[in-house]
Structures are given as C-alpha cells and as structure tokens.
Amino acid sequence: MLKTSEDTLDPSDWNAFRLQGHQMLDDMIDYLEHLRDQPVWQPMPEEVRHSFQQALNDGQHDLKSAHAIFMKDVLPYALGNVHPGFMGWVHGGGTPVGMLAEMLAAGLNANLGGRDQAPIEIERQVVQWVRELFNFPETASGLFVTGTSMANLLGVLIARTALLGTDVRHKGLTADNRQLIAYTSADAHISLVQAMDIAGFGSDALRMIPVDEHHQMNIAALELAIAEDQKIGLTPFFIAGTVGTVGVGAIDNLQSIAELCHRKNIWFHVDGAYGALAMLAPDIAPRLQGIERADSIAFDFHKWGQVPYDAGFILVRDGELHHSTFASSAAYLKRGPRGMAAGSPWPCDFGPDLSRGFRALKTWFTIKVYGAEKLGQVISNTCALAQHMKLRIEAEPRLELLAPVALNIVCFRYRSTDANRVNADIVVALQESGIAAPSTTTLNGQLAIRAAIVNHRTTTSDIDALIDATLALGSCAARRACS
Secondary structure, three states: OOOOHHHOOOOOOHHHHHHHHHHHHHHHHHHHHOHHHOOOOOOOOHHHHHHOOOOOOOOOOOHHHHHHHHHHHHHHHOOOOOOOOEOOOOOOOOOHHHHHHHHHHHHHOOOOOOOOOHHHHHHHHHHHHHHHHHOOOOOOEEEEEOOHHHHHHHHHHHHHHHHHOOOHHHHOHHHOOOOEEEEEEOOOOHHHHHHHHHOOOOHHHEEEEOEOOOOOEOHHHHHHHHHHHHHOOOEEEEEEEEEOOOOOOOEOOHHHHHHHHHHHOOEEEEEOOOHHHHHHOOOOHHHHOOHHHOOEEEEEOOOOOOOOOOOEEEEEOOHHHHHHHHOOOOHHHOOOOOHHHOOOOOHHHHOOOOOOOOHHHHHHHHHHHHHHHHHHHHHHHHHHHHHHHHHHHHOOOOEEEOOOOOOOEEEEEEOOOOHHHHHHHHHHHHHHHOOOEOEEEEEOOEEEEEEEOOOOOOOHHHHHHHHHHHHHHHHHHHHHHHO
C-alpha cells in the first residue's frame, strides 16, 4: 500500500516543531540585538572545521540537535558582516526585517521563473520603483539576479544583441566578421573581465582605461583608445562606467561617458554594485549625474540597500531588447490567456534562470518598512562616517591617507620604514582582535588599510575603535619590524 503521511518531510508533531522554530527565531533575534557583545570575527578552531567533514551517512539528527550544532559551530565563526565593526569589504549588514521576510519567502518556496502568481507582481513592483529611482521610462525592464557580477554579464550580452541582432543567439559571434571591443576603468571590478570571458569575447577584448588622480576613468584616454581601435578596424560596442570603485569608492564621470557613447553609438553600462543606490541620498545623488542616460545599470540591494544576501539587480532601458536577448520558446513554457500559464512575459524571459528564488520579497519588505528616505539617510551616514575617519587620519601624524574619500571607503596606512609589512600585520591583528575588521588593497605599490563603511549599525565609536586599535597595533608592529 502506498504510504503518504508516513513518508512526508513535514513534522509528525507540529506543536513541538513550532516551539523549536520559535527558539531558533529567538536565537537569531538575540544574536542581532547583542552584536556588540560579540567579536566581529574570530578564527575557527581546527576541531570545528574538522566537524564539517562527516560522511553523507552520518546519521539522522533531530531539528533541535542540528540547531545546536549551528549555534555552537556556525554562528560564532561567520564572517561578521552584520557586525558594526565589519569594514572589510562592501557587504551590507542586513536587517531584522529582511531576515523575517526571508523566512516568509522560504516558507512560500515560490519559483519566480514564471507563471501567474503574486510573487512575480512583487518583483514587478520593485522594478517599477527602480525605474522611478533612476528616471528610466516605463518601457524599461528589470530583473533580480544573484549579484552585480551576474548583472554585468547580462549587460554585456544585451549590448551584444543590440549591435549584432538576435541572430547572434543562433549563429554565434563567429558569424559576424567584426571584432567587438569593450572598455572600462582600470579600477573596475573583475566581474567585467569575467563577463567578457564568459560571453565569448575573451578578456583581451576589454580595454582597461587608466584612471586620473581621483581614480576616475580618464576620459581623454578612453577616447584615444576608441579612436585607435576603430583605426585598425575593431568595433567598440560597450563602455562600463563605475559608481563606487571596489578599491577606493570613486565615481566615474558618467555624464562624459554618456556623451561619448551617444556620439559613437556605443552601449553605456553602469556598474553601480553598491554606489548606484546613492540615488536614494539627496546629498549624494547629484554626483551620479548621467546615470539616468545609461542603457543598463547593475547594482546590489544587498550592499547599501541592506537587504540580506543575495539580491542583485539589472535595469535595462530597452525592455524589448532585453526580452529578445533571453526569451526562448518551449512546450513546457507555453503561455496562455488564463490559468497558471497567464501573466506573460515572465522573469525567465529576461535572463538565463528558469529557477529563481523570491529575492524580491525581502527587498520589497525593506523598502516598504524602512522607506526610501530612511535608506537614503543610512547611505548618507556611512559617507559622513568616512569623512570622520578621514579627519581622524589627517589629524594623526602616524597615519597617512592614501586616496581621496569619494564615498564611504577610506584607504590609509600606518607610517613606517617597512610600511607594507607593518600594515599587513596590523590588518590581520585587527581582524583577530575582534574589535574591527578592515581589509587591504594596493595603491601605487603601497599596501593600504581599507575600511569600507557600509553597515547601518556602524557609528563614530566603531570608527574611533578602529583608529585607536590601529595606532596601538601599529606601534607594536613597527617595533617588531625594526628589531
């Protein structure tokens, strides 16, 4: 006889499950409430690392014991980007509201590839809001993806279709004799290199344009590179400007790039991974002038938008072109005027994924509950904190600022005769101390301590703690370097 309830994965005792679920939720709320009582990050003991190497047939554990393992061996050894002292990379801090929304989405278990369902209307609502934010037309399209790395790839593919037509989807790049060339800043994110590679152009087809003293793409050098490529018969098709470079947070001259793309009929893409959402902040938005002229914009809600990971997004001015770049027909994707097959076009018509999580819900909740104005204030505050850090560095003779502070990233170092080694030691010591967690980068051959201030929980006390600890650790590291 066919078994039913005995073979389900639902709990046999819903009340016991409910109690355990409440305990798990309470534990995570306690964790977020008391973050400052915990270190930003701490090394994982080898015995804990080894505990995650068990065989598949390790045995069945009940929910309570599995949760106990999580609390003991996972939670204490996470990267710590929810902590106000985390400044290592441009990672958002998440929110309690986003956490609860993620729980709702997991319970619903919606696949947003297509079909006629309310979750897709939530995604369409967010697309509408994004159009409004960037002053794009109603015909513009948008899509949630994993992150800006994927959004940049989609941007390259759409630009390819814009130039070569939809035949390229069937015949490939070799059917056209033109060699297509793209351009971006030397300080741009590596995902643009990867996008050119994955799209089949090859990374050598991406010109890395030098930057000026402000770490912005040099427009004169860009124009020269385009002219030289055209002179030898190459075809420029894509320029990516950056809003918030990964190294120092610089903003390229978007207006100049837009003008150049208009004159040369080149696709204008913006990698705004974290910086594009500065449009929410009235005091910073004017510095993004020209972004409204982009053909496509890639950015992440999970950075400055504070939405839990992952929630990347691409906005495309020409929604019809976006659709024609990815839409495919198949019997199992047949559309209809009624029933579950209604509601076309579907999100799967605008990207490569048929299976798509409900990323839009946590984004919708974040915007609905906190509001655009509050999110903009958070962005402004992180930039103000960066200026506070800059002032502290400039007031301290033992410290040196290594790059302009354009947005919320501060690059500096402790002065020493063996500066690279000393500053590398300082960063590791800071991370292991649990007080603060910056990262490093290299600027003009000099190793810099890099502080990316993204978390909405960070305050001036966290900035001061990082600077004070840097001075104390730097003194020790410098003595060791001289001994």
